[in-house]
Amino acid sequence: DYGFEIVTAKPNNSIISDNTKIKIITDKIENKHENVKSDVTLNDIVGQENAKSKVKVITRYLENPESFGPWAPKNILFYGLPGTGKTMLVKALSNELEVPLYLVKATSLIGEHVGDASSKIHDLFKKASENAPSIIFIDEIDAIALHRSFQSLRGDVSEIVNSLLTEMDGIEENKSVITIGATNNQSSLDLAVRSRFEEEIEFKLPNENERLEILENNLKTMPLAHDLDLEKIVKMTKGLSGRDIKEKILKTSLHNAISKDSDIITMENIEYA
Template sequence: LLYGPPGVGKTLLAKAVANEGSANFISIKGPEVLSKWVGESEKAVREIFKKAKQVAPTIIFLDEIDSIAPRRGSSGDSGVTERIVNQLLTSMDGIEVLQGVVVVGASNRPDILDSALLRAGRFDKMIYIPPPDADGRLKILNVHTKNMPLDAKVDLQRLANISEGYVGADLENLVREAGMMAYRKDQNASKVSQEDFMDAMKVIKPSVDEDVLKFYNNVSSSMGKSMRDRRKDVEVSGL
């Protein structure tokens, strides 16, 4: 289970894993599974796993999984998500017979996921994807400015240093906005300047602040403790 703030690259990471492993990649956003018709959502889940088995090796990527698998009894949606959670559990428990199929989930709110999904054999490995540090931000800026004509005075390192809290999606938007700034100032502008980037930062704000970081630090601590406790219970029971 990959978790972290929106825009940090959870989907890109899952795609990279599939690419490195030469596996097929089936990506499903949680809300896409939901249906107003009774039984259709569960059927959609079964079909996903069926297709994955047919084209194995496959990575099933369940994005925004918290939207379809919240803690049972908490959603108040007439039992739709409960049935989806039950179907997910059934499908994942059968993963051993689905040779060559790996399930990767992504969530911005792992704290509201049904705890049964986090047990051994399901999403028992949780990886926090944090916002990029200064080095990471510089690499992202380099990628998105690769084909952009930059003024010689543009200092991407400085931009990386002062853009704390910006995730990959923010930085992509920042580069795009800087280009638009240059065009708005002069439709004949041939290059994007440092000033354009600074002006763009007044428009494109960081997604992650201290409160968001504190939230994910608390989530990581509490969920890590919870998973350690569950492993101890399994060891004590002899299972």
């Protein structure tokens, strides 16, 4: 039961027959579960106080796992609109604790053949356990932990869900490993998987004060000077996430100013964005 990918065939129009020889080169298989390093800190994250409070519990646990016993935090779900800081918070936590972070997109755990997905999930948790204390962050977890009613859309749903449940239950002890899932829509999760998360933490869009702080923090690193009415921009950006403010408003404004050979970012550039 060995999963493999045919990389090259000679001649390239080969037909597999009884005489076909297959050489499996295991030392060139890419390891996709690499530890992610970041320089983000908790001070870089504006708002999301409820999530930051939970992070304190994780910090205490990973610093002294023995003191928690059966009360250790294990599986946590972050949910909220894109760009509200879910990934950023996990990177900051890993950075400040100096523990390995295994950050994966859920879709990267989907295999091409039966059994691939369960093997990938097992390997991910095994590597995190071998390098504990560590954090696993599965982004867009709803892509693999779908509610069983969607099984007709994806035939491997049951296999993937069962593999996740096995690892999250810790049948093979994952001591000092925190699993954090992230989703934009927690209602689409399989109920059994969702029940394994001890806490669901909502990431909210920034309020006016938080949008002002996001603007001020990002403007400090701008390569051009600026003459902006920040209070007006705060009003204009209602309903936008922190990432939207940085990427869609400030970055677009910067590029618009540069394209017009300007040495300063003005409200005209903001309004263009």
